[in-house]
Amino acid sequence: MPSNKPKRKDAIQTRAALLAAAGQAFAQYGFQNANVRRICADAGVNLGAISHYFGTKEALYREVLVLAHQELLAMEPVPRMEPGDDPVAAFRRAVGYMLRFTLVRRTNHPHAGRIIAREIREPTAALDELISRVMQPVRQEMVRIVGALLSPSDGLALREQCTNFVIGLCVFPELGGEVLKRFGQPVPRTEEEVAAFAGIVAEFALGGIRQLAALNA
Amino acid sequence: MPSNKPKRKDAIQTRAALLAAAGQAFAQYGFQNANVRRICADAGVNLGAISHYFGTKEALYREVLVLAHQELLAMEPVPRMEPGDDPVAAFRRAVGYMLRFTLVRRTNHPHAGRIIAREIREPTAALDELISRVMQPVRQEMVRIVGALLSPSDGLALREQCTNFVIGLCVFPELGGEVLKRFGQPVPRTEEEVAAFAGIVAEFALGGIRQLAALNA
DNA sequence: AACCATATTATACATTTGTATAAGATAAAC
């Protein structure tokens, strides 16, 4: 039976080590291909610890996923566009946010972005929770901002369509990173590289949105 | 030892059934999670057939992958921009091509596009061959076309960058299809839906390219 | 019709993997 409240401090250390090692493994290999024996070895923990603390591999994965995105959101909340804000500036901020989210390998969170990207590529049963708690709010905000960039006469469908394109532009570098690397187009990873890249992506997307708005008029 | 030239006609039937079932399985579950017993069962073939005809699961996978993209390219060659062609028209054609390639579930090729998309998401040892034989040529052509859209003063880096964006826009619907579906944004699948979608994607991308070209000037 | 190469079948084997648990070790409570 998994215990939710560890009663001794060595227990919370063991749990933490397990969660950290599991996060790395799941981010790198995916749920199926991650190996519980290796996770335990990396964590410096006995194999039985997974049964003891989490019950099953899947329960461990769920906990890793939830924890990762909670911490990620806590350290960098979704930027909201307030009334009076410049939509273009808000859009640039939002693009930067999404790109940082997936691309930057944070020292304090080496696997959070990667594990979420993996859930996009290879959905598991945990995807729905991840969508409703993390992705949907981010997307909603992006739809609002794109709506502000378009004219009020543009329909919801166009707003959603443009949002999809923007999300695609922001997520593809991570999803297709291996292929881009082999094309000689390595993906930016540091905070500065990603910021510069985000500027270009935002301009490209702005041009696209304006083009579709013009055609729609 | 796998035999390369089947000597009897029931052999080529068995091989073909195996390749078809394996294609489905690899496209749906990926290399690791595809199950050889299930593949053989679906193919109506004995388990030993994989050893007999291909040797190993990995060899079977390679053959499936190569066959899939050979046939796909044979039935629809990469559209080339000839001298004198309108770059914008060529661009629209190329975008349509890439989107059809990944999105349309052809009746004669139910898994080719999917298996290639999967290779992008989860690269295996076979990715390099796939890149050099299929993706690189398509990308090269896209770089040429994008170059024609930009002014000659724009550098190679900008051409490559724009091309990456276009590829991202075209591949993301397949890569992130499950997520888009949960966002209430189902991905177009039929020939007609994809054609309409391709028109929008092309306009969006054209707007983006022009924006970056203007900024660069 | 007899023969031989080749395809098919059934089965076995070795690994890997997730899970469970009994026995032992250890820290906190009394």
Place this chain on the structure above:
DNA sequence: GTTTATCTTATACAAATGTATAATATGGTT
């Protein structure tokens, strides 16, 4: 210091899986 809750260890087990092969069946050739 003894007791007790709980963490850790070592080990076992069953299921799944890729691979290999001896035995059998079968189609083509002479």
